[in-house]
Amino acid sequence: MQTGLEDQLGLYQKRIPIFTRSVKGRFRRFKTSVLVLAYAIYFLLPWLPWSRLDAPAQAVLFDLPGRRFLLFGLTVYPQDVIWLALLLFIAAILLFFVTGLVGRAFCGYFCFQTLWTDFFIWIEHKIQGERPARVRLYRQPWDREKVLKVGGTHALWMLASLWTGLTFIFYFAYAPQLLLDFFSGQAAAAAYITVGILTLSTYVAAGLMREQICTYVCPYGRFQSVMYEPETLAVHYDARRGEATHGRAAARAGQRTLAERHEKGLGDCVDCGLCVQVCPVGIDIRDGLQYKCISCGLCIDACNTIMDSFSFPRGLIRYDSEKNLASPTPAAPKLQWKRLKTIGYGVALVLMTAYLGYSVATRGNFDRAVNQIRQPLYVVLSNGDIRNRYQIRITNKAGQAQTYVISARGIPAAALDLGNFSEITIKPGHSALVQASVWLPLAVAVQTQHFELRITPLGKSVEARSEIVRFDAPGKRP
């Protein structure tokens, strides 16, 4: 048996700490703006007011005890779970679509693990300084400076984690009140448990585990690799340009300009190692595309900075496709979408998004469920007439109280008996039960298979909805 890597290293390898160097550039700017935007939305949204008649004035509120989600002007009830299903489908297809086009863009720019890790590294950088300072601090013994700096970093991480957890629960109750309750010990146990778990998991994931979450824990990162195609744009090192015939070499005297280097057969890579130092997952992109790469683009920024300083052309590390890099005459990298898979995902995305939009825009203001009472299916009355009974549940989903009128079609008007409730007024978000009886003479009853029960909101006949119901009589077989 050959000795494998596992035997050499042991099954368990201690994590090698990563100290990322900060970098400036196009991708860093994009990442920062996504971070600021995402944080602004996540942390501020629960505080956005929105006036409502029957609910707390909070724009986004997941009202679990009330069994409804309040999203600005929209109230979502459990019956609308199909929207959630659609949303999840759309999210999944969007991930497939984007990954096929530009690789793990989600991982690199939008994933909350990346965002929070980025923010935590920013805190670390502000307190402990740039990469060399942090490496030095890591190696020095536990003196006063180290205790203060490292302790301060962890304390700030904890604080950021706590506020992350708190913000999460603000979405589930009226935020200003919940904040007061939380710190005066009045909030529900679930609030403390949720905040505790989220604080701890944020601190551990973004502060301590970082790239290990992406490498060992996250399934998405792994299965996105399967969606790569030869045409997919990904962060690549142009090895042909960088290594040339005699490999990379530092820019010493005599090999500083491109002309000198090309003459010696040296590549354009000056082996400064900056691309490795800025990498949040601690890989060397020059080893080729690898599963740990979250495609954040920071090595592109780093390399471009160096290329600029040497006045070499940019793009030694760049977004490009495997196919283009392998071709004898590489063209300028461009987005290649004319593939069956990409177009298919695109069409599916458009269709589902359109349907979701249509469904939300045209949903009725009330829900109805009409059930025939099945025990007994029919009753023979003393004069031989047949009676069927129905239970009608109406849920008012509109923002104000509404009166509903129930009528029948396909049977004589006098046959429908609604007891005491020919009209019923229902408060917003509430539902009501109405028992309806239908009496038909035996001769008519055996002719009647179905009829229509119509529920009309008073004054809004456009919104009326009908339900076809069965009518049962003796001698009829289902």
Next chain:
Amino acid sequence: MSEQKLQSQTVQTTGHAWDGDLQEYNNPLPVWWVYTFYATVIFALVYWTLYPSWPLGKGWIGGVSNITYVNSEGETKTHSWNTRALLLADLNKAAVTQKPYFDKVAAMPYEQIAQDPDMSGFIISAGKSLFAENCAACHQAGGQGVIGFFPNLTDDDWLYGGSYEKIHETLLGGRRGYMPAFSEVLNGEQIDQLANYVASLSSIGHDATKATAGDVLFHSETAACYYCHTSDATGRKDIGAPNLTDNIWLWADVPAADTAEGKVAAIRGVIAGGLNKGVMPAWSGRLSPEQIKVLTVYVHELGGGQ
């Protein structure tokens, strides 16, 4: 191979040596396992303190955690933690929520309850579960009854009257339906004539000659059917004598018989054998007045009014 492997391994020993050279390998348990074990020991100690744990004579050590709940009377009750107390707390929580509704039921007249949408919803749900627990064993889940045994509550024929007051009276005091067995006073011929007459009242196929004779017998002092069923055979609700002229059958299973002869035979059986099984128990001692009132409105909703 295995010998080679053993020799090459450097495993720690416990340090003791017996009989000169007998040594014991030291293979400690994994650290995570040991700490998990300690954690379970601490968990057990906390658990014993909080919850019922050790048997003690005929009882047990209760534990320091308590369950406190408020019952529908507004009293606060505290038990040491156990699953039965947990159930009681749950039941009382429901009772406290229902109390305002039951109080309203007690205070409101029947018609008002039936017209209030909120109360009507409560009657439909609370009445349904009360009915399922107490009434459905005989009258079936939907109140449709069983022909030959238990009356149908969903039709418009009421032996003792279908008003709120009458249904309430039936529920409170129960009922006992009785009809003597006429085989003791009448011969088979006469019973057959009566059966044909009763069939004719509901337009069921019958022998006209026998029915005419049965008509005479019905109104005679020999059979004296009209005492209870009245001379036009429409029955008497004060004593629960059924109306014989309508399409509703409780005791004779007429709807099940396919032929006219079969239907007449079913009626004949009831006249000959009489009835002594129409017993409805009284509920006044078993259910609270509010529960009986809820059931009254619920049953009235099923098919009452007449």
